[in-house]
Amino acid sequence: MIQEQEHIVTLVLNQSIEMGEFAIQEAIQLFELFGIPYQELLKLYFPINQFPKKYEITSQTLPNYPFVDVYLKDLDIIPKVLSRSLMIHDILFTISRANTIEELPMNVLLQAMPYIENSNLSCKCDIITSFFKITQEKRVELMEQVFGEKGFNCQNTINLTEPDILYYLMITKDQKYIAGFNLAKKKKRREKNFARIYELPNRIYLGPVSLAHDLAFLMANQAQVKENDFVFDPFAGTGSSLVACSHFGAICFGSEIDGYLMKGHCIGYINSKSTYLKDPNYKQVKPYINLNFQQYNLPPPNLIQTDIHLPNFNPRVDEFFDAIICDPPYGIRASIQQDGNEQDLQANRTAIYKRMFEVARRVLRKGGRLVYLYPLFKGMEKKVEKEDGFELIDFREQKMVDKRSRLLVTMEKL
Structure with missing residues (x-):
């Protein structure tokens, strides 16, 4: 059961073939550095009485990797982690996750509704895929299907240069779907590739x-x-x-x-x-x-x-x-x-x-x-x-x- 004060966020981890297995461990160490034990961070994936050792947690033990859902009570930790991570591409607020793209609008989390329904906010959409590429035409089709009237029906205005919100559709290697967003202006962003x-x-x-x-x-x-x-x-x-x-x-x-x-x-x-x-x-x-x-x-x-x-x-x-x-x-x-x-x-x-x-x-x-x-x-x-x-x-x-x-x-x- 998710407590009211907890937020679900999605870590988008580096997909480098050479360095990829370092990503989840770096995330564990950085969140622990800022006060969040890995058992609390990854409790979605493992029973509390059967939690593995840190070195046993790999891309194979985390479904949907390199997209990893975690629980956070303090959102101020996000810029702290991003400010020193090499392997975390981004940390997004989770909107919905589903096995098919049609199911995404039926699984929207309450934490996302105030942003999706706010017509005073501007937005931009993008797609992140795992280990495969899609055409630009397909990208546009998927973004319209997910964030348009037949999907989440986002009430935000479009702004491709300085949006308030960045929406992402993440597609895993086994064709599962996660939708997320970050607040481009209100959240302190890290300097890219510091x-x-x-x-x-x-x-x-x-x-x-x-x-x-x-x-x-x-x-x-x-x-x-x-x-x-x-x-x-x-x-x-x-x-x-x-x-x-x-x-x-x-x-x-x-x-x-x-x-x-x-x-x-x-x-x-x-x-x-x-x-x-x-x-x-x-x-x-x-x-x-x-x-x-x-x-x-x-x-x-x-x-x-x-x-x-x-x-x-x-x-x-x-x-x-x-x-x-x-x-x-x-x-x-x-x-x-x-x-x-x-x-x-x-x-x-x-x-x-x-x-x-x-x-x-x-x-x-x-x-x-x-x-x-x-x-x-x-x-x-x-x-x-x-x-x-x-x-x-x-x-x-x-x-x-x-x-x-x-x-x-x-x-x-x-």
Whole structure:
């Protein structure tokens, strides 16, 4: 039974084949960050006494994916979630859902009626499909059928440039229908593709392997990084993960074994294609990691050159960090090295991840998140081993090239 103060909204999730499975988990983590447990968010889909683990919730367990209906009591949370999500295309108020298009007008929710019947509001209509395309002629026909006199009979006036309401008809891959809307003017909308300015092709300082900007922001969201959190990357590289965390207001720390990379010698280089070089305030300086923070007017991280794998590594901070986010060096990049066999690579990976957890047990506070990437190669099972002192929150696979892939893993310290 839906309580009176609750609203049904529809999450329109990213349909990317490569990154799609990250979408539902990012949504779960962001709503949880703003105070909504995933059991409450997704109670439409699972019995309360049989709720799955977070990592068990996938596109296969959610009917109508990538359109996901959720319950919200506080609508002010919508712009907060959208302001930092990469994988949620939009969040719409649900009007109706049905197995056939003819049934949509018979299932209209009361929450939508004040908007549909308001002749003082203007509107625009569109269609979102799942994994297939339809012609423009068919689009017009469907919009008239759903929102016209024979459908919802919307009383709004048409305004294609600055509407008050944006109506959407969503068609799932198994040909089911969901109608929804958002308030284009009255609800604060996020800046489209806010993370695009951080794309690597425009990043001023790069190394041989720099973490992609979208993956860095996803990892920050998985860690639920927020303002004034203390975040540590023990394999900082050129600082991609820390740039994302700094964007969300975190106080960043990093270590890196390769001093040449941190200071811009040999393998680190200035990206000549970066538009930042055309900024009149830019001054020609030696390439180094802090340039990536200067580029976006972010505070520089606190960095040290060291190898956490060494026995004498002693950070001298116990339970200090709120999150550790990293892409350990014995991952995808190790698999393409010319020297070393698979057995050697596996030994390297095992050693570095073991040490990573040893450091995390010491420096991560209780309830803090450890988010990292783990490589998978041909024949490897897609699973994550249990670690003493940590709870597995989630793991998702990202497909790579040549049958390689990697897991984005999220752990929480107990």
